[in-house]
Amino acid sequence: MDDLDIGEVARRASVPASTLRFYEEKGLIASIGRRGLRRVFDAGVLERLALITLGRSAGFALDEIASMLSAGAQPRIDRRRLLAKADELDHRIRELAAMRDGLRHAAACRAPSHMECPTFRRILRAAIAGTLGAPEKKARLRRG
Incomplete structure (x- = not known):
């Protein structure tokens, strides 16, 4: 699957780009580089965003979610x-x-x-x- 720029991720995940930047600041997601001035993400970020959305819907704080989403590919869900x-x-x-x-x-x-x-x-x-x-x-x- 191709890499996605921040606008495409925002559209597919139905979240504003500002939320994606905030999540990146908090360490919940990570961009893999830039295309011009725009951040670029691996397509796997969409699954990670779905986990964040699910966690938020269940009432978990972002810090709790961050502790479950390690830097590696697999989440560590307690x-x-x-x-x-x-x-x-x-x-x-x-x-x-x-x-x-x-x-x-x-x-x-x-x-x-x-x-x-x-x-x-x-x-x-x-x-x-x-x-x-x-x-x-x-x-x-x-x-x-």
Whole structure:
């Protein structure tokens, strides 16, 4: 496969050239030279950018991603770190599901005022306590 200049990489990866320059500064990707004033990358950079995008989508910080993407061709992905991130995502999913359920309840609640609704008041208390997505608290919210 041919080498790609920064404009082609930006187009194919759907990221601005400024992001590519930033990633190069951070050591996430490396250009292999220049064609005139434009950086040139090996076509393998597209796979590396896909890994970065996947990592960012999963909530990894760029520094975490950089530590997994060694200078060599093969990434060093820490499976324990992946499991920890999956656990974080599970927690966030529970929080978001509880928030969704609370919003649906608030939208359909027949109480004259939301502040008169016992379920809505429990949702408020859970939000204050930071336990909105906790499974045991969510079960209590549903019962009320």
